[in-house]
Amino acid sequence: MARVIFENAGKRYGKMWALREFSAGFEPGEAVSVIGPNGSGKTTLIKCLLGLVHATTGTIQVNGQKVGNDPSYRHQLGYMPQISRFPSELKIGQLIDLMDDIRGNTMDRTEGPLVKELGVATMMDKRLGTLSGGQRQKVSAVLAFRYSPTVLVLDEPTAGLDPVSSQILLSAVRAIKRSGCTVMITSHLMEEVEAMADRIAYLQDGRLQFLQSPEEILGVTGLDRLSKAIPAMLTAKTGSHVESL
Amino acid sequence: MLKVYKYTLIDLARNKFVGGWLLLLMAISFGLFQLEDQPVKAMLSLSQVLLALVPLVASVFSIVYIYDALEFTELLAVQPLHRAKIMGGQMLALGTALVLGAVVGAGVPLLIFHPAGASVTLLLACVMLTLVFTAIGALIAIKNREKARGVGLGLVVWFLFVLVYDAILLWIMYAFSEYPIEPWIVPLAALDPIDLGRIMVMLKVDLAAMMGYTGAIYEKFFGSMMGIFLALGALAAWVAVPSAFAFRAFRRKDF
Numbered sequence: 001m002a003r004v005i006f007e008n009a010g011k012r013y014g015k016m017w018a019l020r021e022f023s024a025g026f027e028p029g030e031a032v033s034v035i036g037p038n039g040s041g042k043t044t045l046i047k048c049l050l051g052l053v054h055a056t057t058g059t060i061q062v063n064g065q066k067v068g069n070d071p072s073y074r075h076q077l078g079y080m081p082q083i084s085r086f087p088s089e090l091k092i093g094q095l096i097d098l099m100d101d102i103r104g105n106t107m108d109r110t111e112g113p114l115v116k117e118l119g120v121a122t123m124m125d126k127r128l129g130t131l132s133g134g135q136r137q138k139v140s141a142v143l144a145f146r147y148s149p150t151v152l153v154l155d156e157p158t159a160g161l162d163p164v165s166s167q168i169l170l171s172a173v174r175a176i177k178r179s180g181c182t183v184m185i186t187s188h189l190m191e192e193v194e195a196m197a198d199r200i201a202y203l204q205d206g207r208l209q210f211l212q213s214p215e216e217i218l219g220v221t222g223l224d225r226l227s228k229a230i231p232a233m234l235t236a237k238t239g240s241h242v243e244s245l
Numbered sequence: 246m247l248k249v250y251k252y253t254l255i256d257l258a259r260n261k262f263v264g265g266w267l268l269l270l271m272a273i274s275f276g277l278f279q280l281e282d283q284p285v286k287a288m289l290s291l292s293q294v295l296l297a298l299v300p301l302v303a304s305v306f307s308i309v310y311i312y313d314a315l316e317f318t319e320l321l322a323v324q325p326l327h328r329a330k331i332m333g334g335q336m337l338a339l340g341t342a343l344v345l346g347a348v349v350g351a352g353v354p355l356l357i358f359h360p361a362g363a364s365v366t367l368l369l370a371c372v373m374l375t376l377v378f379t380a381i382g383a384l385i386a387i388k389n390r391e392k393a394r395g396v397g398l399g400l401v402v403w404f405l406f407v408l409v410y411d412a413i414l415l416w417i418m419y420a421f422s423e424y425p426i427e428p429w430i431v432p433l434a435a436l437d438p439i440d441l442g443r444i445m446v447m448l449k450v451d452l453a454a455m456m457g458y459t460g461a462i463y464e465k466f467f468g469s470m471m472g473i474f475l476a477l478g479a480l481a482a483w484v485a486v487p488s489a490f491a492f493r494a495f496r497r498k499d500f
Contacts, residue, residue, distance in 0.1 A: 013499075050323045052500040074325040085316035089259035090252060098252045102324045143320075 001064065003028045003182045004049065004151055008058035010206075011044050018044040019206045022058070028150070031173070031183040032211075033197035035230070041206040042186045043082075046153055049184070050079055062151055075103070078149030082156040082186075084140035088129025092120065092139055095128060096146075103147045113145040113176075114138075117168050133160045141169055145176065152176060154185040158192060170196065190227040202230065209237060249321065249334025250341075257310075257342035266302055266343070270295075270350025284359040285450070292367050292446050295351055296439055297407050299371050300378040303343050304399040307382030310339060312392040319500045332383070332495040336488065340379045347371045366449040366473065370442035373480040377438045378403070380487035387494040410437045435479040442480070448472040 002025030011019040019041040026032050034042045047053035049060055051067050051074065060067040062076055086095055096109045110121040118138040123131075131139070137160045144152060154173070158166040173196060177183050187193055193200060194214055202209040210217075210233065214226055221236075223229040257263055274291055281287035311318075314335070321331045348368055355364040382399055389395040414433055418426065434440050 011499075047500065052319060052322055054497065054499060071325045071327055074323060077323060079320075079323045081316070081319065083316060084320075086320075087253070087256035087314060087317055089256045094252060094255065098248060099324070101248045102321075102326055 002026055003063055004184070005061040006045075006049075006058065007060075009045070009048055009055050009060055010057035011041075011048060011053055012056045017206050019048065019055075019203075022208055024201065024208065024211055026182050026184065028180045028182055029177055030198045031177050031185060031196050032199050032201055033193045034184060034186045034201045034203065035188070035193060036203035036209075040203040042203055043155065044206070045203065046155055046184060046186065049151075050074075050077065050153060075147070076150040078144040078147060078152040080137075080140050080144035080152075080154045080157050082159060084136040086128040086136065086139070088127065090128050091124065092126050092128060092131075093124035095139065096124075096143070099143055099146070105147060107146075112142070114142045114168070114172055115146075117172070118142060118165055134162060134165070137161050138165060141172075145172060149176075150181055152181050152183045154183065156186055156188070158187070158189065190225070190230075194226050200226075200230070202234070204234070209234060246330040246334045246337070249326075249331055250338050251334075253314075253335050253338035254341060257338055260342070262306060263342050263346050266306075267346040267350040270298075270347060271354060274351045274354035278354055278358040285361075285363070288355065288359045288361075288364060288367065289450065291351065291355070292370075292443075295347070295367065295371050296374065296442050296446075299347055299374050300407065300439055301400075301403050303375045303378035304382040304385075304403050305396060306343065307339050307379045308386045308395045308399045309392070311335070311383060311386035312395060315500075322500060328496050328498075329492055332387075332492055336379060336383050336491070339383070340376050343375045343379060344372050347375055363446065363449040367446050369477075370445045370480075373477065373484070374438060374442050377480060377483040377487070380484050380491060384487045384491040384494065387491055387498060406437050406439045411440060414440075435476075438480055438483040441476045441483070445473055445476045448476075 004026040006022050006024050009019060009022040010017060022041075022045060024032075034045060036042050044053060048055045049062070049067065051071065055067075062073045065073040067073060090098075093109050099105075100107065100109070109124060110116070115121045118141060120138055120142050123135070126135075128136070128139070137157075141157065144154065152173070157169055157173075161169060170192070173183060173185070183196075185193075185196060187196075197214060199211055199213050200217065201211045212220075217226060217229050217233055218224065221229040221232045223232060273294055277287045277291050277294075278284060281290065318331060318335070322328060348371070351371060352368050355368065381402060385398050385402070386395050389398060414430070414437075417433075418430060434444065
Protein backbone atom coordinates (compact mmCIF):
# COMPACT_ATOMS: atom_id res chain seq x y z
CA MET A 1 0.00 0.00 0.00
CA ALA A 2 1.28 3.45 -0.93
CA ARG A 3 2.25 5.74 1.92
CA VAL A 4 0.45 8.80 0.57
CA ILE A 5 -2.75 8.27 -1.39
CA PHE A 6 -4.74 10.97 -3.14
CA GLU A 7 -8.15 9.88 -4.42
CA ASN A 8 -9.93 12.42 -6.61
CA ALA A 9 -8.65 15.22 -4.40
CA GLY A 10 -9.96 18.60 -5.47
CA LYS A 11 -10.14 22.10 -4.10
CA ARG A 12 -12.47 24.86 -5.18
CA TYR A 13 -12.21 28.51 -4.13
CA GLY A 14 -15.54 30.09 -5.01
CA LYS A 15 -16.13 29.20 -8.64
CA MET A 16 -12.48 28.46 -9.40
CA TRP A 17 -11.02 24.98 -9.07
CA ALA A 18 -7.42 25.24 -7.88
CA LEU A 19 -7.04 21.46 -7.96
CA ARG A 20 -9.18 18.90 -9.80
CA GLU A 21 -9.55 15.16 -9.45
CA PHE A 22 -5.99 14.50 -8.36
CA SER A 23 -5.39 10.78 -7.88
CA ALA A 24 -2.00 9.25 -7.17
CA GLY A 25 -0.11 7.10 -4.69
CA PHE A 26 3.40 7.83 -3.43
CA GLU A 27 5.55 5.00 -2.11
CA PRO A 28 7.96 4.82 0.85
CA GLY A 29 11.44 5.92 -0.18
CA GLU A 30 10.11 7.73 -3.21
CA ALA A 31 10.75 11.37 -4.09
CA VAL A 32 8.03 13.00 -6.16
CA SER A 33 8.65 16.38 -7.64
CA VAL A 34 5.53 18.46 -8.16
CA ILE A 35 6.08 20.99 -10.89
CA GLY A 36 4.02 23.29 -13.06
CA PRO A 37 3.56 26.96 -13.91
CA ASN A 38 2.51 29.53 -11.31
CA GLY A 39 -1.09 29.00 -10.22
CA SER A 40 -1.12 25.41 -11.45
CA GLY A 41 -2.19 23.98 -8.09
CA LYS A 42 1.15 22.78 -6.66
CA THR A 43 0.84 24.63 -3.36
CA THR A 44 -2.84 23.71 -3.04
CA LEU A 45 -1.95 20.04 -3.50
CA ILE A 46 0.73 20.23 -0.80
CA LYS A 47 -1.54 22.18 1.54
CA CYS A 48 -4.32 19.63 1.11
CA LEU A 49 -1.89 16.91 2.24
CA LEU A 50 -0.73 18.99 5.20
CA GLY A 51 -4.32 19.74 6.22
CA LEU A 52 -3.79 23.48 5.79
CA VAL A 53 -6.45 23.50 3.09
CA HIS A 54 -9.63 21.45 3.33
CA ALA A 55 -10.14 19.45 0.13
CA THR A 56 -13.53 20.09 -1.49
CA THR A 57 -13.67 16.64 -3.06
CA GLY A 58 -11.96 13.29 -2.61
CA THR A 59 -9.82 11.88 0.18
CA ILE A 60 -6.15 11.90 1.16
CA GLN A 61 -4.48 9.24 3.29
CA VAL A 62 -1.10 9.14 4.98
CA ASN A 63 -0.04 5.66 6.12
CA GLY A 64 -3.67 4.60 5.97
CA GLN A 65 -4.79 7.50 8.16
CA LYS A 66 -7.26 9.87 6.59
CA VAL A 67 -6.37 13.56 6.43
CA GLY A 68 -9.14 15.29 8.35
CA ASN A 69 -9.92 16.71 11.74
CA ASP A 70 -7.67 14.32 13.68
CA PRO A 71 -4.22 15.95 13.62
CA SER A 72 -2.32 12.89 14.89
CA TYR A 73 -1.26 11.89 11.35
CA ARG A 74 0.92 15.00 11.33
CA HIS A 75 3.35 13.25 13.69
CA GLN A 76 4.56 11.61 10.47
CA LEU A 77 4.98 14.86 8.55
CA GLY A 78 7.87 17.24 8.08
CA TYR A 79 7.24 20.50 6.24
CA MET A 80 9.50 23.19 4.93
CA PRO A 81 7.49 26.11 3.54
CA GLN A 82 8.65 28.37 0.75
CA ILE A 83 8.50 31.43 3.00
CA SER A 84 9.29 31.08 6.68
CA ARG A 85 8.30 33.73 9.17
CA PHE A 86 8.43 33.22 12.91
CA PRO A 87 7.53 35.28 15.98
CA SER A 88 10.14 38.04 15.81
CA GLU A 89 10.82 38.28 19.54
CA LEU A 90 11.43 34.55 20.11
CA LYS A 91 14.93 33.08 19.92
CA ILE A 92 15.78 30.18 17.63
CA GLY A 93 16.32 27.92 20.66
CA GLN A 94 12.89 28.82 22.05
CA LEU A 95 11.23 28.02 18.73
CA ILE A 96 12.92 24.62 18.67
CA ASP A 97 11.89 24.07 22.30
CA LEU A 98 8.27 24.87 21.41
CA MET A 99 8.27 22.42 18.51
CA ASP A 100 10.00 19.79 20.67
CA ASP A 101 7.29 20.29 23.32
CA ILE A 102 4.55 19.83 20.74
CA ARG A 103 6.18 16.76 19.21
CA GLY A 104 7.20 15.27 22.55
CA ASN A 105 10.86 15.32 21.55
CA THR A 106 13.47 15.09 24.30
CA MET A 107 16.54 15.60 22.12
CA ASP A 108 18.84 18.49 23.05
CA ARG A 109 18.16 21.54 20.90
CA THR A 110 21.69 21.49 19.45
CA GLU A 111 21.34 17.85 18.39
CA GLY A 112 19.50 16.41 15.41
CA PRO A 113 19.69 16.49 11.63
CA LEU A 114 21.06 19.62 9.96
CA VAL A 115 21.36 21.61 13.20
CA LYS A 116 25.15 21.67 13.11
CA GLU A 117 25.53 21.21 9.34
CA LEU A 118 23.55 24.37 8.57
CA GLY A 119 25.13 26.34 11.42
CA VAL A 120 21.90 26.66 13.39
CA ALA A 121 23.51 25.22 16.54
CA THR A 122 25.61 28.36 16.96
CA MET A 123 22.65 30.73 16.49
CA MET A 124 20.34 29.43 19.24
CA ASP A 125 20.28 32.75 21.11
CA LYS A 126 19.54 34.82 18.02
CA ARG A 127 16.14 36.51 17.83
CA LEU A 128 14.08 35.18 14.93
CA GLY A 129 13.18 38.72 13.89
CA THR A 130 16.86 39.49 13.20
CA LEU A 131 17.43 36.56 10.82
CA SER A 132 17.90 36.93 7.07
CA GLY A 133 15.65 35.05 4.65
CA GLY A 134 18.31 32.37 4.15
CA GLN A 135 18.82 31.91 7.88
CA ARG A 136 15.06 31.52 8.37
CA GLN A 137 15.08 28.86 5.65
CA LYS A 138 17.81 27.01 7.53
CA VAL A 139 15.75 27.05 10.74
CA SER A 140 12.78 25.86 8.74
CA ALA A 141 14.85 23.00 7.25
CA VAL A 142 16.02 21.94 10.72
CA LEU A 143 12.41 21.78 11.94
CA ALA A 144 11.28 19.83 8.87
CA PHE A 145 13.90 17.09 9.37
CA ARG A 146 13.95 17.07 13.18
CA TYR A 147 11.17 14.62 14.03
CA SER A 148 12.08 11.70 11.71
CA PRO A 149 9.17 12.24 9.34
CA THR A 150 7.91 9.43 7.13
CA VAL A 151 6.53 12.04 4.73
CA LEU A 152 8.61 15.12 4.02
CA VAL A 153 7.07 18.04 2.15
CA LEU A 154 9.44 20.65 0.77
CA ASP A 155 8.11 23.75 -0.98
CA GLU A 156 10.90 25.35 -3.04
CA PRO A 157 13.43 24.28 -0.39
CA THR A 158 16.58 25.82 -1.83
CA ALA A 159 15.03 29.21 -2.67
CA GLY A 160 16.98 31.78 -0.66
CA LEU A 161 19.69 29.34 0.44
CA ASP A 162 23.35 29.80 -0.43
CA PRO A 163 24.89 27.12 -2.74
CA VAL A 164 26.70 25.29 0.09
CA SER A 165 23.61 25.12 2.28
CA SER A 166 21.54 24.04 -0.74
CA GLN A 167 23.89 21.11 -1.30
CA ILE A 168 23.78 20.15 2.39
CA LEU A 169 20.00 20.24 2.29
CA LEU A 170 19.76 18.19 -0.90
CA SER A 171 22.16 15.61 0.55
CA ALA A 172 19.93 15.37 3.61
CA VAL A 173 16.90 14.86 1.35
CA ARG A 174 18.68 12.01 -0.44
CA ALA A 175 19.66 10.44 2.88
CA ILE A 176 16.16 10.62 4.39
CA LYS A 177 14.73 9.21 1.16
CA ARG A 178 17.11 6.27 1.39
CA SER A 179 15.86 5.64 4.92
CA GLY A 180 12.35 5.10 3.52
CA CYS A 181 10.82 8.56 3.84
CA THR A 182 8.42 9.69 1.11
CA VAL A 183 9.44 13.11 -0.18
CA MET A 184 7.22 15.60 -2.00
CA ILE A 185 9.16 18.51 -3.38
CA THR A 186 8.20 21.51 -5.46
CA SER A 187 10.88 23.31 -7.38
CA HIS A 188 11.35 25.49 -10.42
CA LEU A 189 14.96 24.37 -10.78
CA MET A 190 15.08 21.55 -13.32
CA GLU A 191 18.57 20.45 -12.24
CA GLU A 192 17.21 19.95 -8.75
CA VAL A 193 14.21 18.03 -10.05
CA GLU A 194 16.46 15.89 -12.23
CA ALA A 195 18.77 15.13 -9.32
CA MET A 196 16.10 14.38 -6.73
CA ALA A 197 12.91 13.08 -8.28
CA ASP A 198 11.97 9.44 -8.82
CA ARG A 199 8.77 10.66 -10.43
CA ILE A 200 7.57 14.01 -11.68
CA ALA A 201 3.99 15.18 -11.31
CA TYR A 202 3.19 17.97 -13.73
CA LEU A 203 0.19 20.13 -12.88
CA GLN A 204 -1.50 22.66 -15.10
CA ASP A 205 -4.74 24.54 -14.36
CA GLY A 206 -5.20 22.34 -11.32
CA ARG A 207 -5.08 19.11 -13.33
CA LEU A 208 -2.43 16.42 -13.29
CA GLN A 209 -0.99 16.28 -16.81
CA PHE A 210 1.38 13.41 -16.19
CA LEU A 211 3.12 11.52 -13.40
CA GLN A 212 6.19 9.76 -14.75
CA SER A 213 9.82 9.08 -13.93
CA PRO A 214 12.49 11.35 -15.46
CA GLU A 215 13.75 8.34 -17.46
CA GLU A 216 10.30 7.75 -18.95
CA ILE A 217 9.93 11.41 -19.85
CA LEU A 218 13.35 11.51 -21.50
CA GLY A 219 12.67 8.20 -23.23
CA VAL A 220 9.31 9.28 -24.66
CA THR A 221 10.65 12.57 -25.98
CA GLY A 222 14.08 11.34 -27.02
CA LEU A 223 15.68 14.41 -25.44
CA ASP A 224 18.58 14.49 -22.98
CA ARG A 225 17.43 17.17 -20.50
CA LEU A 226 14.21 17.51 -18.54
CA SER A 227 14.14 21.25 -19.16
CA LYS A 228 13.65 20.44 -22.85
CA ALA A 229 11.77 17.17 -22.49
CA ILE A 230 8.93 18.40 -20.27
CA PRO A 231 7.83 21.22 -22.62
CA ALA A 232 8.08 18.77 -25.53
CA MET A 233 5.98 16.26 -23.64
CA LEU A 234 3.34 18.86 -22.87
CA THR A 235 3.26 20.03 -26.46
CA ALA A 236 2.70 16.45 -27.59
CA LYS A 237 0.06 15.86 -24.93
CA THR A 238 -1.96 19.06 -25.15
CA GLY A 239 -1.19 20.08 -28.70
CA SER A 240 -0.23 23.57 -27.54
CA HIS A 241 3.31 24.88 -27.74
CA VAL A 242 5.05 25.38 -24.37
CA GLU A 243 8.02 27.76 -24.46
CA SER A 244 9.37 27.14 -21.00
CA LEU A 245 8.45 25.85 -17.54
CA MET B 246 -2.75 24.92 24.23
CA LEU B 247 -0.48 25.94 27.12
CA LYS B 248 2.61 25.40 24.97
CA VAL B 249 1.36 27.81 22.31
CA TYR B 250 0.18 30.19 25.05
CA LYS B 251 3.57 30.16 26.80
CA TYR B 252 5.68 30.92 23.74
CA THR B 253 3.23 33.46 22.28
CA LEU B 254 3.29 35.23 25.64
CA ILE B 255 7.11 35.26 25.64
CA ASP B 256 6.98 36.83 22.17
CA LEU B 257 4.40 39.39 23.32
CA ALA B 258 6.30 40.19 26.53
CA ARG B 259 9.19 41.47 24.40
CA ASN B 260 6.90 43.27 21.99
CA LYS B 261 7.61 47.01 22.01
CA PHE B 262 3.98 47.90 21.40
CA VAL B 263 2.74 46.08 24.51
CA GLY B 264 5.36 47.86 26.64
CA GLY B 265 4.49 51.16 24.97
CA TRP B 266 0.79 50.63 25.70
CA LEU B 267 1.55 50.08 29.38
CA LEU B 268 3.70 53.22 29.55
CA LEU B 269 1.12 55.31 27.67
CA LEU B 270 -1.65 54.31 30.07
CA MET B 271 0.60 55.02 33.02
CA ALA B 272 1.48 58.46 31.66
CA ILE B 273 -2.18 59.33 30.97
CA SER B 274 -3.29 58.07 34.39
CA PHE B 275 -0.58 59.83 36.38
CA GLY B 276 -1.13 62.97 34.29
CA LEU B 277 -4.86 63.09 34.99
CA PHE B 278 -4.41 62.53 38.71
CA GLN B 279 -1.79 65.30 38.81
CA LEU B 280 -4.04 67.73 36.93
CA GLU B 281 -7.27 67.22 38.90
CA ASP B 282 -7.71 68.35 42.50
CA GLN B 283 -10.30 65.70 43.30
CA PRO B 284 -9.25 62.08 42.68
CA VAL B 285 -12.83 61.06 41.85
CA LYS B 286 -12.94 63.59 39.00
CA ALA B 287 -9.61 62.33 37.69
CA MET B 288 -10.91 58.77 37.91
CA LEU B 289 -14.01 59.71 35.90
CA SER B 290 -11.92 61.46 33.25
CA LEU B 291 -9.64 58.42 33.15
CA SER B 292 -12.64 56.11 32.77
CA GLN B 293 -13.77 58.04 29.67
CA VAL B 294 -10.29 57.70 28.16
CA LEU B 295 -9.90 54.04 29.10
CA LEU B 296 -13.36 52.97 27.95
CA ALA B 297 -12.59 54.39 24.50
CA LEU B 298 -8.88 53.52 24.19
CA VAL B 299 -8.84 50.00 25.63
CA PRO B 300 -11.28 48.54 23.05
CA LEU B 301 -9.50 50.34 20.20
CA VAL B 302 -6.04 49.08 21.13
CA ALA B 303 -7.22 45.55 21.98
CA SER B 304 -9.05 45.21 18.67
CA VAL B 305 -6.44 46.74 16.34
CA PHE B 306 -3.43 45.12 18.05
CA SER B 307 -5.07 41.68 18.00
CA ILE B 308 -5.88 42.03 14.31
CA VAL B 309 -2.35 43.17 13.39
CA TYR B 310 -0.68 40.52 15.55
CA ILE B 311 -2.75 37.68 14.12
CA TYR B 312 -2.03 38.80 10.55
CA ASP B 313 1.69 39.14 11.25
CA ALA B 314 1.79 35.69 12.86
CA LEU B 315 0.02 34.02 9.93
CA GLU B 316 3.03 32.09 8.58
CA PHE B 317 3.92 30.93 12.08
CA THR B 318 0.31 29.92 12.71
CA GLU B 319 0.53 27.95 9.46
CA LEU B 320 3.63 26.19 10.80
CA LEU B 321 1.77 25.36 14.02
CA ALA B 322 -1.20 24.12 12.00
CA VAL B 323 0.97 21.43 10.34
CA GLN B 324 1.99 20.09 13.74
CA PRO B 325 -0.02 17.35 15.49
CA LEU B 326 -2.14 19.93 17.28
CA HIS B 327 -5.87 20.59 17.16
CA ARG B 328 -6.54 23.96 15.63
CA ALA B 329 -8.64 24.94 18.65
CA LYS B 330 -5.51 24.64 20.80
CA ILE B 331 -3.52 26.92 18.48
CA MET B 332 -6.26 29.54 18.41
CA GLY B 333 -6.93 29.21 22.13
CA GLY B 334 -3.25 29.61 23.02
CA GLN B 335 -2.79 32.65 20.80
CA MET B 336 -6.00 34.39 21.93
CA LEU B 337 -5.29 33.72 25.58
CA ALA B 338 -1.75 35.08 25.25
CA LEU B 339 -2.99 38.20 23.46
CA GLY B 340 -5.65 38.72 26.12
CA THR B 341 -3.15 38.19 28.95
CA ALA B 342 -0.58 40.63 27.50
CA LEU B 343 -3.14 43.36 26.83
CA VAL B 344 -4.90 42.87 30.17
CA LEU B 345 -1.57 43.11 32.00
CA GLY B 346 -0.71 46.25 30.03
CA ALA B 347 -4.03 47.87 30.98
CA VAL B 348 -4.15 46.67 34.59
CA VAL B 349 -0.56 47.65 35.39
CA GLY B 350 -0.57 50.84 33.27
CA ALA B 351 -3.81 52.24 34.68
CA GLY B 352 -4.14 50.13 37.81
CA VAL B 353 -1.02 51.33 39.64
CA PRO B 354 -1.94 55.06 39.45
CA LEU B 355 -5.60 54.30 40.21
CA LEU B 356 -4.78 52.33 43.33
CA ILE B 357 -2.25 54.94 44.47
CA PHE B 358 -4.45 58.02 44.00
CA HIS B 359 -7.98 56.64 44.34
CA PRO B 360 -8.02 53.28 46.12
CA ALA B 361 -11.79 52.76 46.04
CA GLY B 362 -14.34 50.27 44.77
CA ALA B 363 -14.96 52.44 41.69
CA SER B 364 -11.32 52.13 40.64
CA VAL B 365 -11.47 48.35 40.95
CA THR B 366 -14.69 48.33 38.92
CA LEU B 367 -13.05 50.48 36.25
CA LEU B 368 -10.14 48.05 36.06
CA LEU B 369 -12.58 45.14 35.88
CA ALA B 370 -14.41 46.86 33.01
CA CYS B 371 -11.03 47.38 31.25
CA VAL B 372 -10.18 43.70 31.68
CA MET B 373 -13.52 42.58 30.26
CA LEU B 374 -13.39 45.07 27.37
CA THR B 375 -9.85 43.95 26.53
CA LEU B 376 -11.03 40.35 26.32
CA VAL B 377 -14.15 41.27 24.33
CA PHE B 378 -12.24 43.27 21.73
CA THR B 379 -9.41 40.74 21.55
CA ALA B 380 -12.04 38.14 20.64
CA ILE B 381 -13.68 40.49 18.11
CA GLY B 382 -10.25 41.33 16.66
CA ALA B 383 -9.38 37.65 16.32
CA LEU B 384 -12.67 36.95 14.57
CA ILE B 385 -12.10 39.81 12.12
CA ALA B 386 -8.51 38.72 11.40
CA ILE B 387 -9.50 35.12 10.73
CA LYS B 388 -12.46 35.96 8.53
CA ASN B 389 -10.65 38.49 6.33
CA ARG B 390 -7.59 37.65 4.27
CA GLU B 391 -6.37 41.24 3.75
CA LYS B 392 -4.68 43.00 6.64
CA ALA B 393 -5.78 46.53 5.61
CA ARG B 394 -9.39 45.40 5.28
CA GLY B 395 -9.20 43.67 8.68
CA VAL B 396 -7.77 46.74 10.42
CA GLY B 397 -10.38 48.95 8.71
CA LEU B 398 -13.16 46.67 9.84
CA GLY B 399 -11.76 46.70 13.38
CA LEU B 400 -11.85 50.50 13.39
CA VAL B 401 -15.42 50.53 12.06
CA VAL B 402 -16.59 48.09 14.76
CA TRP B 403 -14.86 50.15 17.46
CA PHE B 404 -16.41 53.40 16.17
CA LEU B 405 -19.81 51.74 16.03
CA PHE B 406 -19.64 50.63 19.64
CA VAL B 407 -17.89 53.66 21.12
CA LEU B 408 -20.12 56.32 19.56
CA VAL B 409 -22.64 55.36 16.89
CA TYR B 410 -24.59 52.76 18.86
CA ASP B 411 -25.12 55.10 21.83
CA ALA B 412 -26.27 57.84 19.46
CA ILE B 413 -28.76 55.48 17.80
CA LEU B 414 -30.07 54.40 21.19
CA LEU B 415 -30.46 58.00 22.24
CA TRP B 416 -32.33 58.78 19.04
CA ILE B 417 -34.65 55.78 19.58
CA MET B 418 -35.43 56.93 23.10
CA TYR B 419 -36.10 60.46 21.91
CA ALA B 420 -38.19 59.41 18.92
CA PHE B 421 -40.29 56.93 20.89
CA SER B 422 -40.44 58.86 24.16
CA GLU B 423 -44.25 58.78 24.13
CA TYR B 424 -44.28 54.99 24.19
CA PRO B 425 -43.33 52.66 27.09
CA ILE B 426 -39.99 51.62 25.60
CA GLU B 427 -37.91 51.59 28.77
CA PRO B 428 -38.06 47.78 29.21
CA TRP B 429 -36.49 47.51 25.73
CA ILE B 430 -33.68 49.93 26.43
CA VAL B 431 -32.00 47.68 28.98
CA PRO B 432 -31.47 44.70 26.66
CA LEU B 433 -30.58 47.10 23.84
CA ALA B 434 -27.86 48.69 26.01
CA ALA B 435 -26.43 45.23 26.67
CA LEU B 436 -25.78 44.89 22.94
CA ASP B 437 -22.90 47.39 23.26
CA PRO B 438 -20.00 46.10 25.39
CA ILE B 439 -18.53 49.61 25.83
CA ASP B 440 -21.88 50.80 27.18
CA LEU B 441 -21.83 47.87 29.57
CA GLY B 442 -18.40 48.96 30.79
CA ARG B 443 -19.69 52.50 31.31
CA ILE B 444 -22.68 51.14 33.21
CA MET B 445 -20.46 49.12 35.54
CA VAL B 446 -18.41 52.18 36.45
CA MET B 447 -21.48 54.42 36.66
CA LEU B 448 -23.27 52.14 39.09
CA LYS B 449 -20.25 52.23 41.37
CA VAL B 450 -19.64 55.98 41.20
CA ASP B 451 -23.32 56.97 41.25
CA LEU B 452 -22.89 59.62 38.59
CA ALA B 453 -25.29 58.41 35.92
CA ALA B 454 -25.54 61.73 34.13
CA MET B 455 -21.85 61.71 33.20
CA MET B 456 -22.00 58.24 31.76
CA GLY B 457 -24.56 58.60 29.03
CA TYR B 458 -28.28 58.23 28.73
CA THR B 459 -28.38 54.46 28.39
CA GLY B 460 -26.38 54.18 31.59
CA ALA B 461 -28.94 56.27 33.42
CA ILE B 462 -31.76 53.99 32.32
CA TYR B 463 -29.74 50.96 33.32
CA GLU B 464 -29.19 52.35 36.80
CA LYS B 465 -32.90 52.98 37.19
CA PHE B 466 -33.66 49.36 36.46
CA PHE B 467 -31.00 47.71 38.56
CA GLY B 468 -29.43 48.27 41.93
CA SER B 469 -25.66 48.55 42.20
CA MET B 470 -24.56 44.94 42.83
CA MET B 471 -27.28 43.43 40.69
CA GLY B 472 -26.35 45.77 37.86
CA ILE B 473 -22.65 44.93 38.14
CA PHE B 474 -23.33 41.19 38.01
CA LEU B 475 -25.69 41.53 35.06
CA ALA B 476 -23.27 43.75 33.19
CA LEU B 477 -20.43 41.31 33.92
CA GLY B 478 -22.58 38.41 32.71
CA ALA B 479 -23.41 40.27 29.50
CA LEU B 480 -19.72 41.13 28.99
CA ALA B 481 -18.79 37.48 29.53
CA ALA B 482 -21.28 36.61 26.78
CA TRP B 483 -19.60 39.28 24.64
CA VAL B 484 -16.30 37.42 25.11
CA ALA B 485 -17.79 33.98 24.55
CA VAL B 486 -19.81 34.62 21.38
CA PRO B 487 -17.08 36.21 19.17
CA SER B 488 -14.58 33.68 20.57
CA ALA B 489 -16.86 30.80 19.56
CA PHE B 490 -17.23 32.25 16.06
CA ALA B 491 -13.46 32.84 15.86
CA PHE B 492 -12.74 29.21 16.82
CA ARG B 493 -15.29 27.97 14.29
CA ALA B 494 -13.80 30.15 11.54
CA PHE B 495 -10.25 29.07 12.42
CA ARG B 496 -11.21 25.40 12.34
CA ARG B 497 -12.56 25.85 8.81
CA LYS B 498 -9.87 28.23 7.59
CA ASP B 499 -7.85 27.46 4.47
CA PHE B 500 -4.32 28.81 4.81
